[in-house]
Amino acid sequence: MRKLLKVILPPLIGFAVYFIAIRYSSVYFTLRIDEMGEGTITAFMAYYRYFLPLLFTVAVLTQLLIVVPIWDRVFLKSTTGKFISSLILCLICILFAAGISYTIWDKQSGVDHVIKVGLFMTAVQLVYWAVNLFVLYLLTKKPEQAAEVTE
Structure with missing residues (x-):
């Protein structure tokens, strides 16, 4: 049961914060699918609104296949x-943010715009991972607690 919670709960809480x-x-009901890809906060919000189920599925799979096994090794x-x-x-967050920012960057908007988008995407990822790892920390039994339970 605890492994299932480690897989489902951290992404659920992280996504709930953003949701x-x-x-x-104030702009939620005005978000349109054609706004995506503009490199603005509104475009990011529209993307998140319309692709939430897919993003959550990817987050759960990432949690199951990558994050939890690494967490179990690193925690000790x-x-x-x-x-x-x-x-x-x-x-890794900075590299992914740079890649995403460069991909959606319109060269006519200038370098200043790609830097702002990169910083925003880095902040989004770091907040998500901070929440995710904090929840994992709360769900993980510490070695001394595990020893007490088995005695």
Whole structure:
């Protein structure tokens, strides 16, 4: 049961945070599918609104196949190992944000626009992963707790 919670609950909470932020924004009911790809916050909100089921499915599969196995190995590591793993996660977020930003960048809008989109996408990913890892931390039994339960 705990493994199922580790797979479903972190993405569910992370997506719920974004859903609430988008759903209760003033522009929610004016979002249109043709706004996607413009590289604006409204375009990101429209993408999120229309592709939520697909994005959630990908998040759950990522959680199941990649995040939980890595988490189970990293959680028992030293503080240095956890710190290095966190830095690697931040680097991956920055690289993905740069890739996404470059892909949707219209060269006529200038370099300033791609930098803003990159920073925004990095912030979105880092908030999602912070929530995700915090929930995983709460769901994981610490080695000393596991020893007490088995005694």
